[in-house]
Amino acid sequence: MALQAFQNYIQVMELVDTPSLKAFEDVVVDRQVAGFDLSFCGDYFITNQKSQSEAWMNERAEELKNEVRSMFQNVSTDVLQTMNLIDTIQLLGLDYHFTEEIDRALDHLKDIRERVVECYCWSMVIRHEPSCSRARLISTKLLMLITVLDDIYDSYSTLEESLLLTDAIQRHIWKILTQHYITECKWRDDNYVPKLEEHMRVSIKSVGYVWFYCSFLTGMEEAVATKDAFEWFASFPKIVEACAIIVRITNDITSKEREQKREHVASTVDCYMKEYGTSKDVACEKLLGFVEDAWKTINEELLNATGLSREVIKLSLHSSRSTELIYKHVDAFTEPNTTMKENIFSLLVHPIPI
Incomplete structure (x- = not known):
């Protein structure tokens, strides 16, 4: 009985709540017509039979x-x-x-270093501010590209393949970098150990410093990333040259033992040893003297007015400081399971204790 009463109640309420259609009979509505186009498919997919069987498609x-x-x-x-x-x-x-x-x-591409996180960490050490986020992303991609190119020329490809790759690269700025790589490939294949000065003329360019920091500059605000700033970097001024010297020599010293295990272009250590008839330890000590001189040049140039934003000049300073993180005792970029791993976890994983 209770259920029947409830159903009757629902029916009554529906009649009460439903408006009479007669109430709308005399109402004229001025409706807007959108004029949508008909579907171009029409009823094709409704009436058309499968032209091919499912088995045939599989x-x-x-x-x-x-x-x-x-x-x-x-x-x-x-x-x-x-x-x-x-x-x-x-x-x-x-x-x-x-x-x-x-x-x-x-x-099969083990000869190419996969170092995306390490590249980002390197960029983060140079400029950690939130305002430089875009610059870090751009420079990380560029540094990874330089790493791939360096490994292809340095480790993976033959001279003939390197020449073909160089011909395929059309952008002028990359042509300049790859020409330095080609020179080093020829030295490697000819077992040529140049004088230190000749080596440095090529190797401080092949380290890719200018390309990396121009990319970093690209991601910075317009007041910093001016045409004058790019031209200044590209002119390879004394402070930029000094930074490149620091990267080149510290890289060569820390990677010397690993690179001796395979055929490799002569490093600055090899060049010094042959030119002056010294041991490896003596050569490394003398080359570190060049690093000290480069730091003096950086400090002097920081005091000179260039007419550029101080942010541009500070990029060179911070990049040189970052070299201490990457190449202080080992080649942490190539061997990331050393100090680089600790630094990445400290910067990006573990929270700072307060």
Whole structure:
């Protein structure tokens, strides 16, 4: 009985709450007409029958996937073509079909250092302020690109492959950098150990300092990243040269033992040892004297007026300081499981105790 009473109540309420249609019969509504176009598909997908069976489509999909797998085999010995293939597959959103092939291809690229986090950490040490976030992102990408290029020329490619890569690089600024790489490749293949001065003319440019810091400058505010600032960096002034000397020599000293294990272009340590007939320890000590002289140059140049924003000059100072973090005792950039790992966790993972 209770249920029947409740149902009757609902029906009554519906009648009460529902307006009479007669109330709207005499109402004239001036409606806006949007005039939307009809669907170009029409009823095609409703009336059209499948032109091919599902089994045929699955078979065709497998054929196409096998064609792509064969592409991995065809480019397996070419780093650039392999990376272009992977990049294209990912851009098309098809990488989930080829996870095993991509993983195997990337495993073959062990001669290239994967140092994205380390690159960001390096940029963060140079300028940590929130306002420099964009500059850090841009410079991180550029530093990683320089690292890949350096490893291809230095470790992976033959001289002939390096020449082909250089020809393929069209941007003028990159042509300048890769020409220095080519010079070092020729020295390596000819077992040529140049005089220290000749070596430094090339190697302080091939270290990529100017390119890295121009990219950093690109991400800074317009008042800092002026045309004059870029031209100043590109002119390789004394303070920039001094910073490049510090990076080059400290890098060579800390990576000397590791690079002796494979064929490698002569370092500044090798050049000094041959030119002056000294031991490795003596050569390193003398070269560190050049580092001290470079620091003196930096300090002197910091006192000279350039007409540029102090932020531009400070980039050189901070970059030289960051070298102490990267190359103080070991090549922490190449061997990240050393001090670099500790620094990354301190800066990016573990909270600062208060």
